[in-house]
Amino acid sequence: MAKLVLIRHGESVWNQKNVFTGWVDVPLSSNGIKEALNAGEEISATEFDVVFTSLQIRAIETAMIALAQNKSSKTPTVIHDEGKMKDWTTIYNPEMEKSVIPVYRDWHLNERYYGELQGKNKAETAKEYGDEQVHQWRRSYDCPPPKGECLKDTAGRTIPFFEESIFPHLKAGENVLVSAHGNSLRSIVMFIENLTKEQVLGLEIPTGKPIYYEYKNGKLEKENK
Numbered sequence: 001m002a003k004l005v006l007i008r009h010g011e012s013v014w015n016q017k018n019v020f021t022g023w024v025d026v027p028l029s030s031n032g033i034k035e036a037l038n039a040g041e042e043i044s045a046t047e048f049d050v051v052f053t054s055l056q057i058r059a060i061e062t063a064m065i066a067l068a069q070n071k072s073s074k075t076p077t078v079i080h081d082e083g084k085m086k087d088w089t090t091i092y093n094p095e096m097e098k099s100v101i102p103v104y105r106d107w108h109l110n111e112r113y114y115g116e117l118q119g120k121n122k123a124e125t126a127k128e129y130g131d132e133q134v135h136q137w138r139r140s141y142d143c144p145p146p147k148g149e150c151l152k153d154t155a156g157r158t159i160p161f162f163e164e165s166i167f168p169h170l171k172a173g174e175n176v177l178v179s180a181h182g183n184s185l186r187s188i189v190m191f192i193e194n195l196t197k198e199q200v201l202g203l204e205i206p207t208g209k210p211i212y213y214e215y216k217n218g219k220l221e222k223e224n225k
C-alpha cells in the first residue's frame with residue numbers, strides 16, 4: 001500500500017510578518033525550521049521512495065530538514081535535470097544511485113502567483129480593499145488577485161503535474177512526499193478529495209503539518225492521524 005504525504009513548508013520569514021509571498025523566494029523563519037523538524041519526527045518511520053518539491057527554497061528546506069530524521073538509510077538527493085551536470089552518485093560509483101531518495105523540484109508545485117499583492121502586508125491590504133475582497137483573493141476558487149493567479153489557475157498547472165508525474169509513483173506502490181505551499185496544496189487536496197468551490201473556501205493548510213493519504217484499490221484515501 002503506497003503512502004502519499006503532503007506538507008506545506010514551515011513558517012517563512014514573510015509568513016511571520018504576515019506578508020503576501022507567492023513566488024517571492026523567502027526562506028524559513030527559525031520557527032519554520034522547528035516546524036520542519038517536528039514534521040520530520042512525525043514522518044520519520046515512513047520510508048519515502050521519491051520526493052517532490054516546488055522550486056522555492058522554503059519548500060526545499062522543509063523537505064530536506066524533515067528527511068534528515070528519516071529512519072530510511074537512503075540519502076535524499078536533488079535530481080538535476082540540466083543534463084550537463086552529473087549527479088554526485090554516478091560520478092563516484094553508479095551503484096550509489098540505489099542508496100538515494102530522488103528529490104525532484106518543479107515549478108508546477110510553486111505557490112500561487114500573488115501578482116501585485118506580493119510583498120504587501122495582508123492586514124494593511126485588508127484595510128485598503130476591505131476584508132471581504134481580500135478574503136476572496138485569498139481563498140476563492142476563481143477570483144484572481146490583481147495580475148495574479150486564482151486557485152483555478154494554480155490547479156491548471158498543479159493537477160496535470162500531479163496526475164502525470166506524481167500519481168504513477170503511487171500506482172507503482174511507492175511512498176511519496178510532496179513539499180509545497182498553502183495554495184498549491186489546496187488545489188491538490190481539492191482534486192484528491194473532490195471538494196466543491198464552496199468547500200475549498202474554508203480549506204486552510206497549516207504550515208509544517210503533514211497530511212496523509214493511502215493509495216489503495218485505485219483510490220487515494222485520507223488517513224486521519
Ligand SMILES: O=C(O)[C@H](O)COP(=O)(O)O
Pocket residue numbers: 019020021022023111114138181182183
Ligand atoms: O503566498 C503567501 O503569502 C502564503 O504562502 C499563502 O498565503 P494565503 O494564506 O494568503 O493564501
